[in-house]
Amino acid sequence: xxxxxxxxxxxxxxxxxxxxxxxxxxxxxxxxxxxxxxxxxxxxxxxxxxxxxxxxxxxxxxxxxxxxxxxxxxxxxxxxxxxxxxxxxxxxxxxxxxxxxxxxxxxxxxxxxxxxxxxxxxxxxxxxxxxxxxxxxxxxxxxxxxxxxxxxxxxxxxxxxxxxxxxxxxxxxxxxxxxxxxxxxxxxxxxxxxxxxxxxxxxxxxxxxxxxxxxxxxxxxxxxxxxxxxxxxxxxxxxxxxxxxxxxxxxxxxxxxxxxxxxxxxxxxxxxxxxxxxxxxxxxxxxxxxxxxxxxxxxxxxxxxxxxxxxxxxxxxxxxxxxxxxxxxxxxxxxxxxxxxxxxxxxxxxxxxxxxxxxxxxxxxxxxxxxxxxxxxxxxxxxxxxxxxxxxxxxxxxxxxxxxxxxxxxxxxxxxxxxxxxxxxxxxxxxxxxxxxxxxxxxxxxxxxxxxxxxxxxxxxxxxxxxxxxxxxxxxxxxxxxxxxxxxxxxxxxxxxxxxxxxxxxxxxxxxxxxxxxxxxxxxxxxxxxxxxxxxxx
Amino acid sequence: xxxxxxxxxxxxxxxxxxxxxxxxxxxxxxxxxxxxxxxxxxxxxxxxxxxxxxxxxxxxxxxxxxxxxxxxxxxxxxxxxxxxxxxxxxxxxxxxxxxxxxxxxxxxxxxxxxxxxxxxxxxxxxxxxxxxxxxxxxxxxxxxxxxxxxxxxxxxxxxxxxxxxxxxxxx
Ligand code: SF4
Ligand code: SF4
Numbered sequence: 001x002x003x004x005x006x007x008x009x010x011x012x013x014x015x016x017x018x019x020x021x022x023x024x025x026x027x028x029x030x031x032x033x034x035x036x037x038x039x040x041x042x043x044x045x046x047x048x049x050x051x052x053x054x055x056x057x058x059x060x061x062x063x064x065x066x067x068x069x070x071x072x073x074x075x076x077x078x079x080x081x082x083x084x085x086x087x088x089x090x091x092x093x094x095x096x097x098x099x100x101x102x103x104x105x106x107x108x109x110x111x112x113x114x115x116x117x118x119x120x121x122x123x124x125x126x127x128x129x130x131x132x133x134x135x136x137x138x139x140x141x142x143x144x145x146x147x148x149x150x151x152x153x154x155x156x157x158x159x160x161x162x163x164x165x166x167x168x169x170x171x172x173x174x175x176x177x178x179x180x181x182x183x184x185x186x187x188x189x190x191x192x193x194x195x196x197x198x199x200x201x202x203x204x205x206x207x208x209x210x211x212x213x214x215x216x217x218x219x220x221x222x223x224x225x226x227x228x229x230x231x232x233x234x235x236x237x238x239x240x241x242x243x244x245x246x247x248x249x250x251x252x253x254x255x256x257x258x259x260x261x262x263x264x265x266x267x268x269x270x271x272x273x274x275x276x277x278x279x280x281x282x283x284x285x286x287x288x289x290x291x292x293x294x295x296x297x298x299x300x301x302x303x304x305x306x307x308x309x310x311x312x313x314x315x316x317x318x319x320x321x322x323x324x325x326x327x328x329x330x331x332x333x334x335x336x337x338x339x340x341x342x343x344x345x346x347x348x349x350x351x352x353x354x355x356x357x358x359x360x361x362x363x364x365x366x367x368x369x370x371x372x373x374x375x376x377x378x379x380x381x382x383x384x385x386x387x388x389x390x391x392x393x394x395x396x397x398x399x400x401x402x403x404x405x406x407x408x409x410x411x412x413x414x415x416x417x418x419x420x421x422x423x424x425x426x427x428x429x430x431x432x433x434x435x436x437x438x439x440x441x442x443x444x445x446x447x448x449x450x451x452x453x454x455x456x457x458x459x460x461x462x463x464x465x466x467x468x469x470x471x472x473x474x475x476x477x478x479x480x481x482x483x484x485x486x487x488x489x490x491x492x493x494x495x496x497x498x499x500x501x502x503x504x505x506x507x508x509x510x511x512x513x514x515x516x517x518x519x520x521x522x523x524x525x526x527x528x529x530x531x532x533x534x535x536x537x538x
Numbered sequence: 539x540x541x542x543x544x545x546x547x548x549x550x551x552x553x554x555x556x557x558x559x560x561x562x563x564x565x566x567x568x569x570x571x572x573x574x575x576x577x578x579x580x581x582x583x584x585x586x587x588x589x590x591x592x593x594x595x596x597x598x599x600x601x602x603x604x605x606x607x608x609x610x611x612x613x614x615x616x617x618x619x620x621x622x623x624x625x626x627x628x629x630x631x632x633x634x635x636x637x638x639x640x641x642x643x644x645x646x647x648x649x650x651x652x653x654x655x656x657x658x659x660x661x662x663x664x665x666x667x668x669x670x671x672x673x674x675x676x677x678x679x680x681x682x683x684x685x686x687x688x689x690x691x692x693x694x695x696x697x698x699x700x701x702x703x704x705x706x707x708x709x
Pocket of ligand 1: 101102103104113114115118160161162163164165166167168177178181442
């Protein structure tokens with residue numbers, strides 16, 4: 001899709017900024033709309049400040065005494081360090097083009113979920129504290145005073161944004177609300193205000209290597225269970241390598257693929273692919289039980305925490321002495337790699353520029369990060385005729401594809417997943433144009449929002465996505481939703497069950513695993529889920 | 539003159555008022571968005587409300603409602619039951635139809651003495667309400683059963699992995 005010009009964008013704006021004074025509407029903290037506060041132990045473990053027990057429903061949030069000073073200094077510091085932050089504070093013309101583009105606004109009808117207002121929550125304080133006009137004119141200049149109410153409002157609404165960047169696509173100035181949410185969350189973190197769904201995975205990841213705190217032996221055991229299952233279905237048992245020094249490629253995927261259905265089937269797909277490539281072409285891939293998490297909830301905490309958690313990927317690649325890193329189907333892991341890794345922890349000069357050893361393709365886009373997305377890798381193999389596939393094994397599936405926000409909008413990965421789908425699946429239907437590719441609607445649960453206690457909010461945020469799935473379900477009989485993000489795979493099954501019963505969820509490499517003809521395999525009766533293959537139902 | 543022909547004649551006004559009444563539970567800027575954006579994909583809430591209210595209204599004008607009626611109600615309630623914390627607010631739209639029909643047609647009802655018809659129509663709305671409550675409960679139960687299943691399956695998996703569970707095997 002060619003991006004529309006600013007003029008086109010302005011001409012299409014049908015929605016306006018709220019006329020009422022939004023500052024006069026007090027924040028109302030509703031159960032079902034916020035995640036539980038962080039376990040103080042998790043915050044302490046990674047050295048985050050002001051760890052304490054507190055409740056969002058209480059009047060007193062037990063803020064540190066000098067909280068105002070902390071926020072002022074924190075903002076000043078970030079205005080100096082992040083040019084984007086300073087610019088985004090100054091340039092919004094409040095045209096309203098972004099106002100109705102957020103899935104949370106579309107679903108909840110809460111005006112403070114309009115991206116422009118979400119930004120104003122921060123901008124009004126910026127004006128009041130840091131601009132002369134704001135200091136003198138106050139409300140007339142869109143400024144307001146820094147109060148405890150403001151902090152509560154920040155916490156409530158910055159954790160109702162999935163940092164999906166859909167709104168930024170429509171802003172004539174390219175203002176990126178995700179960047180502002182990131183800064184907003186950093187500021188709340190300075191006061192010890194976080195959510196447990198983010199803080200505890202961060203602490204686990206820092207200590208054990210993955211969000212769930214699964215220890216190395218258990219990680220290995222799970223993957224071996226998958227190998228048992230694969231053997232049952234195909235008669236072939238992959239022999240994955242772990243922590244192998246001197247392997248060619250280090251493979252890292254989100255731990256969700258190892259521990260949560262239906263991501264586990266996608267994990268089996270990776271294992272089968274690597275086995276196939278080892279047998280046919282001698283490809284040498286290793287898994288790591290230390291870099292056992294591709295996801296990075298540090299990204300939802302602060303730039304520093306993101307950097308800390310991301311570093312283990314490079315450190316492990318260095319320790320093992322691999323040539324480059326291959327990454328699995330994950331969402332925000334790719335945003336971190338694509339947008340931040342190279343400047344935060346790179347350049348990784350000790351790694352080689354990634355080349356597919358089987359096809360000779362140079363992955364130019366990964367020249368600097370040295371990390372390749374598995375759908376690029378697999379699409380390249382298919383394009384060069386390196387995989388034997390029987391797509392009829394997926395004939396029971398009528399598929400549609402959800403562009404996960406981070407790989408699609410965040411890094412422009414649009415064609416490769418579709419290319420693979422078309423080679424492993426006969427029945428594929430796209431959702432309506434204004435809901436896919438760059439304009440894709442978020443699952444409603446990204447950026448650390450996939451907690452059980454906010455299911456109502458997530459289901460409303462996921463409504464625009466589900467509504468488009470329902471359309472292709474009704475029209476073409478779509479029964480499967482594919483995606484390339486572990487959070488998607490975790491949250492879509494219940495979301496579909498609520499809005500579009502009869503639609504199941506899969507990763508792309510599960511489809512690949514089912515279609516891939518392993519050398520020497522037995523005649524398969526079932527797919528990886530143990531369901532009969534087409535024609536074998538009897 | 540009978541009530542049903544009046545209800546058909548004034549359909550547009552009544553539907554408009556009904557939608558406005560439903561949207562009045564939202565802040566004005568959101569209500570305006572829900573009402574004005576006609577794209578079913580970028581405005582699923584507003585479009586579901588508008589289209590389904592009309593379908594429900596048409597059903598109520600039939601001699602006998604078709605089996606489609608629950609589906610139209612479900613579309614609206616599935617959304618409202620997540621947006622509002624209180625059942626009475628979620629289902630307010632079903633209550634309000636009586637008031638809206640009365641306000642739009644009271645002159646004619648009085649003039650042509652159509653009270654009996656109006657009473658019968660009110661009864662149909664009451665039936666609609668009953669159905670609405672059933673659907674509301676289904677939606678909420680779905681949410682709670684999902685939460686319960688999630689916890690159950692997590693705990694079960696952990697126990698299983700830790701070797702604390704041994705299922706009965708066949709002899
Ligand atoms: S980044 Fe996404 S979730 Fe956040 S305000 Fe923009 S559209 Fe909404
Ligand atoms: S953020 Fe951009 S699109 Fe939104 S109101 Fe400001 S200038 Fe307009």
